[in-house]
Amino acid sequence: MMTETPPERSAAAPRFRRYSGETRAAMLVEAGLICLARGGITAFTVDNICREAGASRGLITHHFGSKDRLLAACYAAMYDRMSASFSAAEQETPGLAGLIEANFAPEVFNAESLRVWLALWGEIATSEALRSEHRARYQDYLFRMSRAISDAADARSTRVNAHELAVLFIALSDGLWLEHGIDPTMLSREAARAACFAFFEKSLGPLR
Amino acid sequence: MMTETPPERSAAAPRFRRYSGETRAAMLVEAGLICLARGGITAFTVDNICREAGASRGLITHHFGSKDRLLAACYAAMYDRMSASFSAAEQETPGLAGLIEANFAPEVFNAESLRVWLALWGEIATSEALRSEHRARYQDYLFRMSRAISDAADARSTRVNAHELAVLFIALSDGLWLEHGIDPTMLSREAARAACFAFFEKSLGPLR
DNA sequence: ATCCTTATTGAATGATCGTATAGTAGATAT
DNA sequence: ATATCTACTATACGATCATTCAATAAGGAT
Numbered sequence: 001m002m003t004e005t006p007p008e009r010s011a012a013a014p015r016f017r018r019y020s021g022e023t024r025a026a027m028l029v030e031a032g033l034i035c036l037a038r039g040g041i042t043a044f045t046v047d048n049i050c051r052e053a054g055a056s057r058g059l060i061t062h063h064f065g066s067k068d069r070l071l072a073a074c075y076a077a078m079y080d081r082m083s084a085s086f087s088a089a090e091q092e093t094p095g096l097a098g099l100i101e102a103n104f105a106p107e108v109f110n111a112e113s114l115r116v117w118l119a120l121w122g123e124i125a126t127s128e129a130l131r132s133e134h135r136a137r138y139q140d141y142l143f144r145m146s147r148a149i150s151d152a153a154d155a156r157s158t159r160v161n162a163h164e165l166a167v168l169f170i171a172l173s174d175g176l177w178l179e180h181g182i183d184p185t186m187l188s189r190e191a192a193r194a195a196c197f198a199f200f201e202k203s204l205g206p207l208r
Numbered sequence: 209m210m211t212e213t214p215p216e217r218s219a220a221a222p223r224f225r226r227y228s229g230e231t232r233a234a235m236l237v238e239a240g241l242i243c244l245a246r247g248g249i250t251a252f253t254v255d256n257i258c259r260e261a262g263a264s265r266g267l268i269t270h271h272f273g274s275k276d277r278l279l280a281a282c283y284a285a286m287y288d289r290m291s292a293s294f295s296a297a298e299q300e301t302p303g304l305a306g307l308i309e310a311n312f313a314p315e316v317f318n319a320e321s322l323r324v325w326l327a328l329w330g331e332i333a334t335s336e337a338l339r340s341e342h343r344a345r346y347q348d349y350l351f352r353m354s355r356a357i358s359d360a361a362d363a364r365s366t367r368v369n370a371h372e373l374a375v376l377f378i379a380l381s382d383g384l385w386l387e388h389g390i391d392p393t394m395l396s397r398e399a400a401r402a403a404c405f406a407f408f409e410k411s412l413g414p415l416r
Numbered sequence: 417a418t419c420c421t422t423a424t425t426g427a428a429t430g431a432t433c434g435t436a437t438a439g440t441a442g443a444t445a446t
Numbered sequence: 447a448t449a450t451c452t453a454c455t456a457t458a459c460g461a462t463c464a465t466t467c468a469a470t471a472a473g474g475a476t
């Protein structure tokens with residue numbers, strides 16, 4: 001007996017769903033971040049990402065042109081999320097203290113995020129797209145910190161080199177982040193937070 | 209006219225050279241570090257490494273069993289070099305000040321080394337061999353710093369939490385390292401050095 | 417209901433990945 | 447010289463890599 005072709009599918013069940021370019025791009029970025037958190041840059045492969053996003057292999061090229069540009073978009077997304085989290089924290093605690101607190105909010109200061117940042121930083125030297133993305137965002141962050149520091153100094157009628165302090169603070173918080181991410185038992189969130197406040201209070205006096 | 213077989217080779221020109229297992233292993237580690245510095249973990253491939261070491265593809269398996277174990281050996285080598293550099297600096301400037309100086313010696317604090325560390329750190333979460341290597345070395349470094357801090361405090365008859373200071377200092381210096389490595393124009397070696405001295409002198413008084 | 421746009425699929429491609437392994441040959445001891 | 451040891455080469459292997467592209471179909475517009 002011949003095998004009969006089964007009914008293709010019911011008309012109400014499309015084989016895949018179409019999204020706007022914008023939406024699908026965001027889904028791919030999200031999937032990319034998950035892969036980076038899971039296995040670093042080594043796990044950032046077209047196959048992994050598309051499987052995670054529930055899409056087929058061709059979509060990264062279609063929406064981003066290349067994997068490298070998707071990586072740059074992932075960097076931008078990470079920064080934008082962090083930046084939004086900072087804004088939320090500033091809402092609650094205005095000024096420099098809020099920005100410091102924001103660095104240690106659970107959605108920012110956690111091992112997963114660190115693993116993503118580590119993977120991204122590690123590729124900056126290699127990827128031109130990533131490098132230019134980094135430069136712009138770092139400047140943005142630096143400016144934001146620097147202004148908060150100036151404001152805090154003005155409010156206390158003291159004079160500090162805000163730009164230098166901002167660079168050093170970013171280095172300090174990234175370093176704390178790094179240690180905590182590699183081995184959380186070595187450095188608690190609270191100890192890291194306290195170290196950052198101490199850093200500023202040395203030259204600005206009590207912030208809280 | 210038939211092509212003649214050329215003389216195979218003169219007896220004095222061996223096709224390859226044999227090294228002791230130890231020597232060849234060191235050559236492979238060196239090649240691995242060069243690859244990591246050049247292109248991060250992505251460039252740490254068997255082909256790249258063996259080409260760099262002037263050896264054939266099979267040698268990594270032969271001497272290390274797997275690529276992963278070679279990576280762990282690279283971590284160990286990086287730490288050992290840094291540690292040796294620290295010892296040399298302590299010879300010149302004994303105590304805590306020497307250890308701080310050592311962090312900013314040209315052979316330690318440079319963009320190439322940072323790229324290697326970044327690549328290694330990024331794999332710690334993934335590679336068990338690397339993780340255990342890291343744990344041991346980090347403890348070693350921590351102990352060394354911690355003791356230098358205690359000694360400095362004792363000499364000044366002050367009391368500090370040496371362990372905590374050591375953890376924070378490592379975080380700070382790693383962060384400074386990171387910023388400098390990603391973009392040297394943002395943070396000079398001198399500014400980084402000064403920040404580290406300031407960090408300790410806050411609780412210990414002048415170190416120099 | 418039928419176009420039309422374009423998001424999407426999925427197979428094909430050629431390169432490169434890490435590892436296993438069989439055979440080769442340098443260095444050393446005898 | 448000869449034998450022995452093992453560092454070493456080089457091929458083969460299957461898996462996976464990023465990218466290309468022609469065909470397909472979803473879903474809004476008309």
